[in-house]
Amino acid sequence: MTDSKWPKLDDATMLQRLAHPKGRVRMVLDTDTFNEVDDQFALAYSLLSPEKLELxxxxxxxxxxxxxxSPADGMEKSYNEIMNIFGLMELDPEHTPPVYRGSTxxxxxxxxPVxxxxADKIIELALTSPEPVYVVAIxxxxxxxxxxxxxxxxxxxLVVVWLGPNSYTWPTQKIFNVSQDYHASSLIFDCGVPLxxxxxxxxxxxxxxxxxEIDACLRGRNRLGTYFSDMIRGRFARFGQNRPGWSKVLxxxxxxxxxxxxNxxxxxxxxxxxxxxxxxxxxDDSRHFYKEAIDIDRSEVYIDLFAKLQHASLSPEEAKHDQKAEHS
Incomplete structure (x- = not known):
């Protein structure tokens, strides 16, 4: 059962919160950006999707x-990498979200709590927002x-959207985003937050x-695209990867x-x-509801992602006009 110290949402409210959001989403992106290469793509994707996401x-x-x-060093490197991505995207200061350092x-x-x-900013936004805040944790x-x-x-x-565990049918959940902090991970499952x-x-x-594929779609399109191409090729060279036949999950x-x-x-x-x-x-079938993705359409996701990244240095208005021209 959910611990009594946590506010309890009734089933109807929980199911409403877990429904796919209609309209524009107010969100926070919580990211260990320097850890690998996929966070950078997710950060840029968020910024380039203002039609759906208000970051x-x-x-x-x-x-x-x-x-x-150390965890502190990883957090600080992630903070700096967020700023680096902002710079590569040449963002208008008016469209640049604030960045906050996290746990050490x-x-x-x-x-x-650490x-x-x-953490303080997440609390502030959740307490003051007129609509639920989606915290996307990657x-x-x-x-x-x-x-x-x-x-x-x-x-x-709050609604927490977490790239963390494996599928519920997988034999183990000992995977990086979960196993780094068992106490935090178990709390997210136990506290009853819409998840x-x-x-x-x-x-x-x-x-x-x-x-x-990254080279063909992104290299030379803009500073960000070339950075992503170099990053994919450079980060894994030390392990003897990045050779014909090798692939990477974002x-x-x-x-x-x-x-x-x-969809x-x-x-x-x-x-x-x-x-x-x-x-x-x-x-335990007496516990609260949560939601879990069961499939993903790789083609639709990458068509949308690559199209947006190709216009990463354009203003939202320019990018929208350019994409319409390409599809006409």
């Missing part, structure tokens, strides 16, 4: 792997869980691309694609699983 803020998430020396460590227990300006969920632990009331006005999961293996894993793009069109990323409602310390699921 209120971007928050830097912690990560710790071969690209960082992981949660030590489910009830102890203080950060990112890294460790520490910032979001800390905001909820610090101010549980925000559950009433939409984009599974890594089973759904997002279909978003394979290759250096050759995992995080799936979360943005779900917000843009559920591309169909999903279904289930009862929220319990995340065990060994990163397996247990199931």
């Amino acid at each position: 209120l803020a971007v928050t830097a998430a912690p990560f710790y792997n071969w690209n960082s020396v 460590q992981y949660m030590s227990s489910p009830g102890e 203080p950060s300006e990112a 890294g460790a969920i520490t910032n979001v869980a800390s905001a909820i632990a610090k101010c549980p009331e925000i559950i009433r006005n 939409v999961i984009l599974p890594c293996h089973g759904v997002a894993s279909h978003l394979l691309t290759t250096p050759y 995992w995080d793009v799936s979360a943005i694609a779900w917000l843009i069109s559920e 591309w990323v169909p999903s279904s409602v289930r009862r929220a699983p319990i995340l065990n310390p060994g990163f397996t699921y247990s199931f």
Whole structure:
């Protein structure tokens, strides 16, 4: 059962919140941007989809792997990479969302939030927004869980969209965005916040691309496109990858694609699983609802993403005019 310390949404309200949003979405993007190469694509995709997404803020998430020396270092590198993407896109300051630093460590227990300006901003937006705020988390969920632990009331006005676990049928949930911070991950499943999961293996894993496709679609189109081409080729050269036949999943793009069109990323409602310390699921049909994507149309997602990235240095009005001309 959901812990009594959390505000409880009745089933009707929960199902309403889990329905695919109509109209424009007010969102926060929580991203470990320097961790890999997919966050950068997801960030740019969010900024280039103003017809559906109103990006209120971007928050830097912690990560710790071969690209960082600590969670704090990963968060700071992510913050700087967000700024780098903004610069490459040559954004008009009026259309540039504010950026906030996130957690410098992981949660030590489910009830102890990690203080950060990112968590505070999520709380502020949730408490003041006239409509639900969609927090799209594409890294460790520490910032979001800390905001909820610090101010549980925000559950009433949040929807969390998380590229985190694998499909519920997968034998393990020991995957990077979940296993970095077990306490934060388990809190997200237990607290009763409206939650939409984009599974890594089973759904997002279909978003394979290759250096050759990225070069053909993006290289030379603008500064951002060439940066993405260089990044895809450079980041993985040290591992002997990036050779003919090799492909890369742009995992995080799936979360943005779900917000843009559920026709591309169909999903279904289930009862929220319990995340065990060994990163397996247990199931209890008395628990609250959550939503999980079950498939993704790779072609539709990449057609939309590449078209928008090709116009990344244009104003929204110029890009819209240019895309109409291409399709006429």
